[in-house]
Amino acid sequence: MNRTTSEKLYAEALEHIVGGVNSPSRSYAAVGGGAAVFMKKGKGAYFWDEDGNRYIDYLAAYGPIITGFAHPHITEAIKKQAELGVLYGTPTTLETDLAVMLKKAIPSLDKVRFTNSGTESVMTTVRVARAYTGRKIILKFAGSYHGHFDLVLVAAGSGPSTLGSPDSAGVTESTAHEVVTVPFNNVDTLQQAFDKWGSDIAGVLVEPIVGNFGMVMPRPGFLEAINEIAHQAGSVVIYDEVITNFRFMYGGAQNYLGVTPDLTAMGKIIGGGLPIGAYGGKKEIMDEVAPLGPAYQAGTMAGNPLSMASGIACLEVLQTPGIYEKMDHLGKKLEDGIQAINEKYQLSIAINRIGGAMTLYFSDHEVTNYEEAKATDSEMFGRFFKYMLEKGVNLAPSKYEAWFLTTEHSEKDIDDTLEAAEYAFSQLAN
Numbered sequence: 001m002n003r004t005t006s007e008k009l010y011a012e013a014l015e016h017i018v019g020g021v022n023s024p025s026r027s028y029a030a031v032g033g034g035a036a037v038f039m040k041k042g043k044g045a046y047f048w049d050e051d052g053n054r055y056i057d058y059l060a061a062y063g064p065i066i067t068g069f070a071h072p073h074i075t076e077a078i079k080k081q082a083e084l085g086v087l088y089g090t091p092t093t094l095e096t097d098l099a100v101m102l103k104k105a106i107p108s109l110d111k112v113r114f115t116n117s118g119t120e121s122v123m124t125t126v127r128v129a130r131a132y133t134g135r136k137i138i139l140k141f142a143g144s145y146h147g148h149f150d151l152v153l154v155a156a157g158s159g160p161s162t163l164g165s166p167d168s169a170g171v172t173e174s175t176a177h178e179v180v181t182v183p184f185n186n187v188d189t190l191q192q193a194f195d196k197w198g199s200d201i202a203g204v205l206v207e208p209i210v211g212n213f214g215m216v217m218p219r220p221g222f223l224e225a226i227n228e229i230a231h232q233a234g235s236v237v238i239y240d241e242v243i244t245n246f247r248f249m250y251g252g253a254q255n256y257l258g259v260t261p262d263l264t265a266m267g268k269i270i271g272g273g274l275p276i277g278a279y280g281g282k283k284e285i286m287d288e289v290a291p292l293g294p295a296y297q298a299g300t301m302a303g304n305p306l307s308m309a310s311g312i313a314c315l316e317v318l319q320t321p322g323i324y325e326k327m328d329h330l331g332k333k334l335e336d337g338i339q340a341i342n343e344k345y346q347l348s349i350a351i352n353r354i355g356g357a358m359t360l361y362f363s364d365h366e367v368t369n370y371e372e373a374k375a376t377d378s379e380m381f382g383r384f385f386k387y388m389l390e391k392g393v394n395l396a397p398s399k400y401e402a403w404f405l406t407t408e409h410s411e412k413d414i415d416d417t418l419e420a421a422e423y424a425f426s427q428l429a430n
């Protein structure tokens with residue numbers, strides 16, 4: 001496959017944009033380096049690069065593009081709104097309409113607020129939990145990504161009885177000391193952290209289904225244990241559903257799993273591909289937010305008409321009967337197909353799949369937490385990624401990300417993807 005135009009454009013971007021990319025995960029640093037492919041246009045499950053190569057896409061722009069590229073219903077809604085003005089700085093009915101759709105789909109949301117990104121949403125839930133409890137410490141789980149504000153760029157301490165250390169230059173020790181990080185899927189360490197810090201913990205921040213060290217399900221009873229332990233200590237339970245909202249069903253992972261948080265941070269899919277975030281939850285906690293309460297959060301672009309129109313249109317598409325069943329069916333076909341191919345090649349692999357979201361690890365062990373994900377083979381994944389790209393299949397350039405099915409993938413796309421995977425496995429087995 002000829003990608004010389006992409007290579008030239010990437011070299012040019014490196015001159016002007018830090019690292020050539022506007023979000024670090026878009027670089028190929030985690031898959032052995034090389035020029036990131038420059039995309040020119042997308043339609044449905046495919047996009048085309050600047051050299052004219054077509055790819056079947058499983059990145060879905062890191063999650064939001066669940067209805068495929070340039071979905072006609074969403075494109076029409078964006079065009080229609082653009083002609084009426086893209087920003088007013090006043091309330092619109094669009095905001096109420098999308099808020100009502102979210103509330104109907106996710107019953108734990110008594111009230112919501114829109115922001116511009118997942119980061120802003122999680123950041124505000126943390127502030128609100130602190131305002132509500134009058135406490136400082138946030139407990140989170142190792143390996144989960146919650147955006148790029150200081151408090152969540154904190155690595156684990158040496159165990160549940162130590163506070164964190166900065167995970168990024170520019171994050172202060174004092175901020176890191178406001179966070180405790182424990183392993184996902186381990187009730188004992190959670191309990192130990194609460195035994196030590198419980199009366200200072202404002203909130204527990206958790207992805208109910210993890211999407212950031214690959215797709216990882218909570219063990220049965222784990223989320224229920226979080227609720228029980230946190231609530232007993234007077235702490236707020238915050239679900240980060242930025243990846244998981246509307247991913248597995250029309251609603252959140254919380255509906256899918258039958259568990260209920262106090263606050264929920266949302267993003268990605270709910271904007272249909274335009275910048276968005278939202279957070280919401282119990283009325284008495286949300287009433288802490290300005291202008292009703294003392295916890296401040298604002299945004300010039302928050303609730304902007306374009307993102308609202310796009311989000312409403314996306315959720316309308318997702319109400320189509322059978323759509324999630326189709327993504328689950330195709331996800332299963334992909335998973336089963338890869339396992340069948342591997343009968344022949346006998347590589348060490350582990351697959352985690354929930355509906356239309358899946359991670360393929362090169363690993364001789366299952367993955368239920370971050371330590372296990374870290375211990376999977378990065379070099380093998382990097383080579384696999386590049387073989388798939390060469391055959392016209394675009395995956396996220398990191399072993400920690402998911403493959404996302406969209407409503408637009410077809411049986412034929414899965415067959416073609418499996419053909420590419422067969423080639424990749426044959427090369428890896430050599």
Ligand code: PLP
Nearest residue numbers: 117118119145146147240242243
């Ligand atoms: N939370 C989770 C679980 C995420 O995966 C992400 C982004 O990938 C974020 C928060 C941050 O969202 P954004 O990139 O929109 O700021």
